[in-house]
Amino acid sequence: MFRKWMICGAALLLMVTATRAETIEDKVAVCAGCHGADGKPVDKTIPTIWGQQAGYLYIQLRDFKRGDRKSDIMQPIATQFERDDMLAIAEYFSQKPWPDLGQPRAPKDVAAKAVSASASVGCPACHLDRFQGDGTVPRLAGMGRDYLAKTIADFRNRARGNNPGMSDLMLATSPDDLAALVEYLAGL
Amino acid sequence: MYVKGLAAFAAALGVGLLSGAAVAQEVKQEKQSVLGNATVSPVTQEQLNAADKNAKDFLLTNGNYAQTRFYPGKQIGRDNVKNLHVAWIFQTDVKESLETSPIVVDGVMYVTTSFSHVYALDAKTGQQLWHYAHKMGPITVYCCGPNNRGVQVLGDRVYLATLDSKLMALNAKTGEVVWTTNIADPELGYSETMAPTVVKDKVLIGTNGGEYGIRGFVRAYDAKTGKQLWNFNTIPENSVGVWATKDATGRDMHRNIQAEKDVLAKIGDPYAKLGGGVWQNPSVDLATNRIYFVVGNPSPDLDGSNRPGDNLYTNSLVSLDLDTGKYVCHFQYIAHDVWDLDAVSPTVLVNVKDKDGKTIPGVIHAGKTGHIYVHDRKDCSLIRFSEAMVPQENMWVLPTKEGARMLPGANGGVEWSPIATDPGQELAYAINLHQPMTYHVESSAYPNGKLWLGGAFKVIPSEKQSGNITAVNYNTGKIKWQVKTPEPMIGGILATAGGLVFTGEGNGKFAAYNSSNGKELWSFRAGAGVNAPPSSYMIGGKQYVVVGAGGNTQLDYKRGNNIIAFTLD
Numbered sequence: 001m002f003r004k005w006m007i008c009g010a011a012l013l014l015m016v017t018a019t020r021a022e023t024i025e026d027k028v029a030v031c032a033g034c035h036g037a038d039g040k041p042v043d044k045t046i047p048t049i050w051g052q053q054a055g056y057l058y059i060q061l062r063d064f065k066r067g068d069r070k071s072d073i074m075q076p077i078a079t080q081f082e083r084d085d086m087l088a089i090a091e092y093f094s095q096k097p098w099p100d101l102g103q104p105r106a107p108k109d110v111a112a113k114a115v116s117a118s119a120s121v122g123c124p125a126c127h128l129d130r131f132q133g134d135g136t137v138p139r140l141a142g143m144g145r146d147y148l149a150k151t152i153a154d155f156r157n158r159a160r161g162n163n164p165g166m167s168d169l170m171l172a173t174s175p176d177d178l179a180a181l182v183e184y185l186a187g188l
Numbered sequence: 189m190y191v192k193g194l195a196a197f198a199a200a201l202g203v204g205l206l207s208g209a210a211v212a213q214e215v216k217q218e219k220q221s222v223l224g225n226a227t228v229s230p231v232t233q234e235q236l237n238a239a240d241k242n243a244k245d246f247l248l249t250n251g252n253y254a255q256t257r258f259y260p261g262k263q264i265g266r267d268n269v270k271n272l273h274v275a276w277i278f279q280t281d282v283k284e285s286l287e288t289s290p291i292v293v294d295g296v297m298y299v300t301t302s303f304s305h306v307y308a309l310d311a312k313t314g315q316q317l318w319h320y321a322h323k324m325g326p327i328t329v330y331c332c333g334p335n336n337r338g339v340q341v342l343g344d345r346v347y348l349a350t351l352d353s354k355l356m357a358l359n360a361k362t363g364e365v366v367w368t369t370n371i372a373d374p375e376l377g378y379s380e381t382m383a384p385t386v387v388k389d390k391v392l393i394g395t396n397g398g399e400y401g402i403r404g405f406v407r408a409y410d411a412k413t414g415k416q417l418w419n420f421n422t423i424p425e426n427s428v429g430v431w432a433t434k435d436a437t438g439r440d441m442h443r444n445i446q447a448e449k450d451v452l453a454k455i456g457d458p459y460a461k462l463g464g465g466v467w468q469n470p471s472v473d474l475a476t477n478r479i480y481f482v483v484g485n486p487s488p489d490l491d492g493s494n495r496p497g498d499n500l501y502t503n504s505l506v507s508l509d510l511d512t513g514k515y516v517c518h519f520q521y522i523a524h525d526v527w528d529l530d531a532v533s534p535t536v537l538v539n540v541k542d543k544d545g546k547t548i549p550g551v552i553h554a555g556k557t558g559h560i561y562v563h564d565r566k567d568c569s570l571i572r573f574s575e576a577m578v579p580q581e582n583m584w585v586l587p588t589k590e591g592a593r594m595l596p597g598a599n600g601g602v603e604w605s606p607i608a609t610d611p612g613q614e615l616a617y618a619i620n621l622h623q624p625m626t627y628h629v630e631s632s633a634y635p636n637g638k639l640w641l642g643g644a645f646k647v648i649p650s651e652k653q654s655g656n657i658t659a660v661n662y663n664t665g666k667i668k669w670q671v672k673t674p675e676p677m678i679g680g681i682l683a684t685a686g687g688l689v690f691t692g693e694g695n696g697k698f699a700a701y702n703s704s705n706g707k708e709l710w711s712f713r714a715g716a717g718v719n720a721p722p723s724s725y726m727i728g729g730k731q732y733v734v735v736g737a738g739g740n741t742q743l744d745y746k747r748g749n750n751i752i753a754f755t756l757d
Binding site for chain 1: 284324326327328329330331332333334351375399591628630632633635636638639640641642643644646647648649741742744747
C-alpha cells in the first residue's frame, strides 16, 4: 500500500486530495470544536494542530488509532479514519496558518536556562532551528504552554508512550529545566 | 522552517494576484525545481577509476574510490595560499545544515542541501545551471538533521538518495528525474543522507535508522534502471558473535555476559530490529573488486538489556564482494555498544606497514572513540590503533539512570566527518570533538519505528568543549601534530599535493594549514558554520577550493546557505 502510494507519487496525491475536497471539509468539521475554528484551541490543554508538520499530524492520528498514544478523546475520533484519510487530514491542517496564541516571551533568565538545557540534550538536532519541526518531528515554537507542560509530563511518566525516545530525553532532563523550556517554547 | 517560509514568500509573489489574502504567511509550499540545459560531458568508468590522479575534476564525494581526500593538484601551495580569495559565492534556497561534498565534472559542479535539493553550477562562475527541489513525502524520520552529503555522476546521470528514502537518477544536463526507486519505508525509521557511490554500473547505498530499530543494509542498484541487484544485511541472522569482553584497544567493556545469555535464551537473537545503519560511502578496491565500509550503532543506542550478544556487525568494519554483495570479512570495534560510540567516518584505502614493517594494502577508519584504526585489507584484522586524539576518561563506565560521565562524549572523537590522508607523509588528518557528557539509560520495548534511544546522552553544560585537527602517522599510530579549536569540529577535511590541509569550524572559520606541522597559513570567515568537507579542482589553468558554509543541526552551529569557491589571482 505504502509503496504504491510512493510510486504513484505527487500526481496521485493531488488527485486524491482533489476528489476528496468536500469530504475532507466534512471530516475535519468536528475538529474545530476543540482545536479551534480559527486554529486557536478552545482549551489550554489542547494542542495547536493548524500549521503543524503534516508528517507529525499523520503519525499522531495513526498512533491514537493504534492505541500507541492513549487518549479517551482522540482515540475514538482517529479510529474512524483510514490511512488515506489521516494523510489527507494531516496535509489539510499543515497548510493552515499557525495561530498566534499571544503568549509572552520568556524572561531572560528563564530563556537562558532553557537554551542551556536544550543545548545539553540537543533538542534542535531534531526539532530544528527555532523549533519549527519537520516531517514527523513537531513544531514546538508557540505551542500552548499548558499543553506543552502536560505532554512533557506525560512523556516523563510514560502516560504518553508513543515515543519512548522522547520519554528518555525528558527523563534525562530535570523538571526545573523542563519548566523553563515550556515557558521558553510557548513564547517563541 | 526557514526554507518553507522562504518558499511561501516566493509563492506569494508569484501567485499573489490569484490567491490574494488567502496566501497566509505560513503556507507551506515547496520550492519548485528549475530545469536547465547545461553542457555536460558524460563521466566514464575509466575516468572514475583514475580520479585519484585527476587534478582537473573532483569526481567522487571523497575524491576517489579509495576515499583518500588527497587532491593531486598543487598550484595552491604553502607559499601562495595566503593570497587565496573568494572567486564566487552561490546561495542555495535552503538555509539548513549543510554537509555537502561538492563534486566537479568538467567545469560543472554538483552540490546538495538539506531536504535533498541538488544544484548544478558553473564551477568557474558559480552560476546556477539547474536546481532539483525534491518533493518530499510527508513522512520523514531521521536522526541529526535533514542533511544530504552529496551526489555522484556516472555517464550523464546524477545519483541522489533522499531523506524520504528514495534513490534517484537525474539527467545531468537538465536536472529532470530519470528514475526513482524506493529504498525502504520511512515510517519504519529509514532515511538517506549519504551520497551514493556509483561503480561499474552499480549504485551503492547504505541507510540511516540506527535510532529507530531498523535492520541496516548496504545495497547495489542497477545504475541504468534502478533495479536492486543485491542486498547485504548489516545485521546477520546470527548476530551473537563471540561474547567479546574487550574493545578493539583491549579495554574491558563491563558486559554481564551471563545476564545477556539468559536474555538470549528467553527472547532469541535480536537481529530483526538491531539497527546497524551505514552513514557514509564505502571505499572500493578496484584491484580486488571489494568494498569496505563501517556499520553504525545497535538499536536502542544506550540500552543493551534486550539485545544480547555482540550485536554483529554493528560498530564494525565490513568488507563485501562488489559484484555479489557477499560477506568477505569484518572487524568489530565495540561489541554490544551502549554508548553510541559507533563507526561512521568513511573508510580509506592506503598502503600501510603491517606489524613486521612490510608494506601491504590497508584500510583505515577514524572512530568516535578518537582512535584511528589501521587494518589489513585482506582479512579486516587490526594492525594497530593510534594514540587517542581526544581526552578519554572513565571508559567504559556503564550508563546509569542518573547519568554516568565518560569521555569521549557520544558524538566522538570523529563523527561522520571524512578524514584525509597524505600517503607521501604517511599521515591521516582527522577533525575531532571534545564534548564531556553523561550517559543515561532507560528501557522500553520496540516502538514501531519511533525514536528508540534507550536513554540519553547529555552535554555537561559546566564543562568546556573544544575541538581539534589532528595529523596521525598511520604507520606508527603516533600523533604528528594537533591544532586545538575553540569548538567541537564536524564537517570534513581535504589534503592537497600543495602541502596543505583545508578544514572549517562551526564558528565560520575556514583555514589552510601546513600539512607537515599544522601551522595555520590562511583563513577566511564565512559568516555561518563551515561544517562540510572541502573539494578542489582546476578550470582554465586555475586551481579552486570550494566548501559549503551552512552550519550544522546536530551541534546547532549557525545556519547559512553559501557555497564558497576560492582561488588565487
